Amino acid sequence: MRKTVPVFCVIFIFALSAVAPPQSQSSTSISAEEALRTPFRLELPELGATITEAEARIARHDLSKIRLRVLKPYADLIDYGKIYTAINGEASGTIQAKNAANDGYLVTCNIDLKPRFRLRPGKNVNEISASDRNGRLYYASYVLLAGGAQGDDGVLAKGAAVEYRAVETGEDRDPPTVYLIEPKASVQLSGASGTARVQGVVGDNSGAVASVTVNGEAASLSAAPASRAIMVRPGEKTASGERLFERTVTIPEGAQAVSIEARDRAGNMTRVLIPVRRREAAISSQFSGRKYAIIVGVSRYKYNDGGLTDLAYADTDARAIRDFLRRREGGGFNASDILYLENEGATLNGIREALSAFLPKAGKDDLLFVFLAGHGSPDPYEPNKLYFLMHDTKVADMQNTALNMRELQEVLDIKVRAERVVVLVDTCHSAGLSGKQIVTARGLENNLINLYATRLYKEEGRAVLTSSDINEVSQEGERWGGGHGVFTFSLLEAFRGAADTNRDNLITAGELFAYERDRVRVETAFSQNPTALPGLNSNLTLAVVAKK
Incomplete structure (x- = not known):
């Protein structure tokens, strides 16, 4: 059954004064808070996710490293010694390494070096601040909500990361909900590049889903079949206006994630990042x-x-x-x-x-x-x-x-x-x-x-x-x-190609298990899991x- 992705409305209060970004950035197109965050990105290499929003939900807390990027052109005016990081309120300079990168600076926090920095189940706050040679101060915090209930069958069970952005004004400030049908785990490629079909159900409590894109390409939207409705757990608030979305995309060499963005008409956004994995040559x-x-x-x-x-x-x-x-x-x-x-x-x-x-x-x-x-x-x-x-x-x-x-x-x-x-x-x-x-x-x-x-x-x-x-x-x-x-019937369907989510003509154990779980659930109205x-x-x- 569907696990509706939780929606969080978060108000961030900054003690820092908003300052103007470099002249190359339009200060009228973004808020003061966004201007503070603009130079930074947070990366979770083990999940293949790059986080840009202030809050994200991730499937795991047992990560070994976190990366933070300081991007050009901002990085050109920032010195190494003016970059500071913190994890859950404690300065993390003792576990971080700073290196130059093509797009700016890369700051790697090696969490395993000191156990006290390890992420914990639930809420974790990662902070980065930097000042440039003109005295401009930049700051971003990233709230990572790690883990979930055992056996969660929403997108988190697939190893994805989920970001949310709610509009600042208006009656509707709830981002859409997303349930992934395919892929059920990370996208598995047999080579450096490939294709993947992405399918799921998107809903919004206002009934106003506006668009879904996969890697920036518009996904087709159609009415969700009646059988999909039982994906929402009994007793939970049901997202109305559910729509089935689908898109097959090309995954280029070097890509670490497939990005799904769902928006409602009010402008609220949910982004799902699905990690891309490549098999070893001796598969x-x-x-x-x-x-x-x-x-x-x-x-x-x-x-x-x-x-x-x-x-x-x-x-x-x-x-x-x-x-x-x-x-x-x-x-x-x-x-x-x-x-x-x-x-x-x-x-x-x-x-x-x-x-x-x-x-x-x-x-x-x-x-x-x-x-x-x-x-x-x-x-x-x-x-x-x-x-x-x-x-x-x-x-x-x-x-x-x-x-x-x-x-x-x-x-x-x-x-x-x-x-x-x-x-x-x-x-x-x-x-x-x-x-x-x-x-x-x-x-x-x-x-x-x-x-x-x-x-x-x-x-x-x-x-x-x-x-x-x-x-x-x-x-x-x-x-x-x-x-x-029903189990064996679905098993035979899977073996004959229905479970081949990455279209490489191979059925792996992971693909098989993901297909079996969903197919049997739907066939039995979720009475058999x-x-x-x-x-x-x-x-x-x-x-x-x-x-x-």
Whole structure:
């Protein structure tokens, strides 16, 4: 669902007198406060963001450095010794380095040198002042609101920085709200330059969105589809007049961010800065190791007691994933390198024997792909023990008939040497399976199996995506591709190219996870929310888009 970007109206009071800028600057076109700020820019290199406004919201507080620029022509009249900085009220001269740059001076504050200067969650104030040889004084403060709620699904969750500018007079002083649909993380380029499609929803509480630009180019605006409206969290103030915006832009060599600016008719502005990342030359598409896969799908259960009912499409999902992996665009997995178990073949002893013999085959430089589809549940007698239910599982005896998730964790930790591991879990934890439903659910009593799964594979080089969040139903039905779980249906869409946000014909783990999260949410009216922890493996290429 949409996390509406908070809007802040800030009044800045300066103790300094406004002074005229150099003659080359028109003093009638900007306010006195803006004149004071004109020579300066704040840069956050780890976010790829250049901040110009007085206040910005950023996704992280654990930054190692902050850069401040003093720009020409102002810098030509300012000496090194007349530049001063402060972080959260403390002079930061002991951690700063000043250097000449083509456009003026670059002041780098190395925050990690002294822990007391580290940014903290919440409000942080960064200040810079300078005086020139004519006695003119310049000053700027930048309020950085760092971090947010865990799992925030607004633009901050994507690593973006957001700036706001409100007009000084008039009834409407609230900047527009922006929700990003694409890209969901940083823009990923496979080379020095490239293209990216930017799409999102913009709204304004006055209902008067005037324009949206992407890197200065006008974006198309259209009525936001009805399905977009549920992106606003229940109980929150809804921005009216929502509009869908879209633009494909060229990203030149050296660009560090994509800038989106949304303005309303009153002149209020919101700017979103999306970082641009470039992959190393040896990207995963050049992967030369072997690819192994373990795929398990259980729709039919031998013992239908204790609330355990058959599923309709878990086995179909598993087959579809297996067949996709065999194709070139899915990585061209060799049939002998895919361990596939479904229904009657997916017994507890069968999977234990297979795991013991199969997993050690994957060497350090190989890739391991794991897909599980079926019921997941805690032991009704020991709820702290979580299980993936096999074909021959008895609910009354899970300890001896179901696959303990801790056992799977230990096998992966001890027997897997591969440094590239991707795990996709299409099970659920739900409030039960009773009652008539249009779609069915994959799970038994209320449980935490997907939360547990996200904790299993946090090690460096591993990534995990689960089909739903805590206490949610993972849905399946005919409406998805004629018969699939919504998670796997969206997964196959993503692999076939829908998740290729940077149009480089490669689907990375990061792109996959971002697409899955939004697609499943929209398809289920936000009752099912996939959970992802891609970690350091987000650039791992999982699929190649077939060219048409």
